[in-house]
Amino acid sequence: MEILNNLLIGFQVAMTWQHLLYAFIGVILGTLIGVLPGIGPVATIAMLLPITFNLSPVAALIMLAGIYYGAQYGGSTTAILVNIPGESSSVVTCLDGYQMARQGRAGPALAVAALGSFFAGCVATLIIAVAAPPLAEVALKFGPSEYFSLMVFGLVAATVLAHGSLIKAIAMVVLGLLLGIIGTDVNSGVLRFTFDIPELSDGIGFVIVAMGMFGTAEIIGNLELKDKREIFTSKVTHLYPSKEDLKRVWGPVLRGTALGSFLGILPGGGALLASFGAYTLEKKISRNPGKFGKGAIEGVAAPESANNAGAQTSFIPMLTLGIPSNAVMALMIGALMIQGIAPGPQVMNEKPQLFWGLIASMWIGNLMLVVLNLPLIGMWVKLLTVPYRYLYPSILVFMAIGVFSLSNNPFDVLIMAFFGVFGYICVKLECEPAPLILGFILGPLMEENLRRAMLLSRGDPFVFFQKPISLGFMVASAILLVLVALPAIRKKRDEAFVEEAK
């Protein structure tokens, strides 16, 4: 019963009043930015990263994790009441949730979304507790060639699951890798691509790139759209779903949780993919698919459970392998590194308080979220009436303070503005920024492991195909690429993303 012991350690850590407070701050902030369209968990976490320097590592991770899964709860509120996704992962919730709201059933839709998310959160917490230790055990045996292959697999999976053109996504990953190696080369001490700018000798800060690409770029994009909102604030009356509703949703909640947990673990997965997959699954197996899009409660329950499950299980690769599966996890790794902790399988053994405390806090945070979201729903709805013209200068101020405080250097803010413009251009050209961010954080790691592996194998590139684990990752990457390149599947994938974009 090692797990029980470990969870006990975790709860002892998570139940101290400081950690409860940080979990609470995290989930409140998460719900807040989840409800507000136009600011996502990536930008928020990036904004808060410099501040976490003053916290203990456990408190920092607990708070940042709370923001991510809290955003999944908050995002559904906006999707149901306003028909715009507060969070990208609640895109599909709009379809049926908003229809339910129009039929005067906003209350049950919100309740089912929150309760489904809570159930999924509990299950996903357990999955992490059970699955992470054995995975970390395996990962401890990884050498440089295994790590390199794993990163290749992670990046390939991330591009396959990205929207739009596969080639563009791969090119964005490569661009990220290239940007990542700007700075001093660890092996030779040579300054690479710094163009005699002293600030670049330490490389471009990851937080700065993330804030530019996801923060300022998103604000600029939002300002171009004039918003038209129709809010069903007054219609949230009876909150609790009927018996008949409950009977209809338990299946979708279970399936959504299972699918979401699985998709969350995959590199490149996470909340967005999970919610979309769950919705498609429900529509496929429903006896009466015609009711989807017209206010089917199943269409709210399944994706909302799935996105929360996916958000939480995406912590597994980050915690056990030190490899981010999406942009939020890349930021979490950034948070660990700020604290001087090298992410990887050793974290679990060396810092059990950190690992198990984080897991326990997820369960506690989910409990807080149900309380925050159900009885206090009215408060969040009011927030939606705050016009964007007040919000975005405030967001900008916090981002600018965050970036400036990294090293008190205006150059960082200039770089953020640069990546804001670049991110805006990328969105216009339909190049996804998320793969770039993953590549950016993995760039130096990949080069390091490639060099080590090649040194150990005396320059034999087949080393990646000789060790079984490494070979497995390489084969898996190749299969993924071939699968996506096949015309039949590509068509399906394109259809899937087109539907999502609507």
Place this chain on the structure above:
Amino acid sequence: MKIKSPKDFWSGLMFVAVGVFFAVWAIIYYQMGTAVRMGPAYFPTVLGGLMAILGAIVLASSFAPRAGGKKEKLEMPFNIVDLGIAIGVFIVLGYAAKLAGISNDYGMLAAAAVVSVLSVRYRPETRPLVLISAGCIAYGYLMKPLGLIGATAALVYVSAFGGHEYKWKEVTILFAVLILFSWLVFVHGLTLPFPLCPQFIENCPIR
């Protein structure tokens, strides 16, 4: 040949240009090394080459007919020349500041101001893009000379001017709230070492 997909065309071109740049720069300036002991040029050269190839594929596909024969439209509020001018302004004014012997900071501030004026005057659709970015740049470079209050004012007023509606009163109230919040949370709460008042005011009354 006609460009069927401007999005693919420009992104392909961008990937090719950046890829070639990284690869060529690495080959010229850094050591290649061998596969066993990779020099600093090895990884960037391989990646730059890969990116150029991927970019070329995207570029080529932009001439292929689209499915359904639909014409794709690229809604970019500026063209490549505008972008070149904006980048040029930053480089020229940055160097000018260096030559004049004043801090590069003022060069960047001046460049942000020039590009903002150009945008508002000649490319009104780029207003959100340019003014939001310029506001951030102004914030960074004004922090030392003008302190937190001046920098925040620049960011709030400039970025608000990038939006659709601009009301002096509202923005001023917003500014007051934000400066109070920044002061309480960041300077007091998190003890970030930001100067509050402009440099020229000695003995700042607020701390």
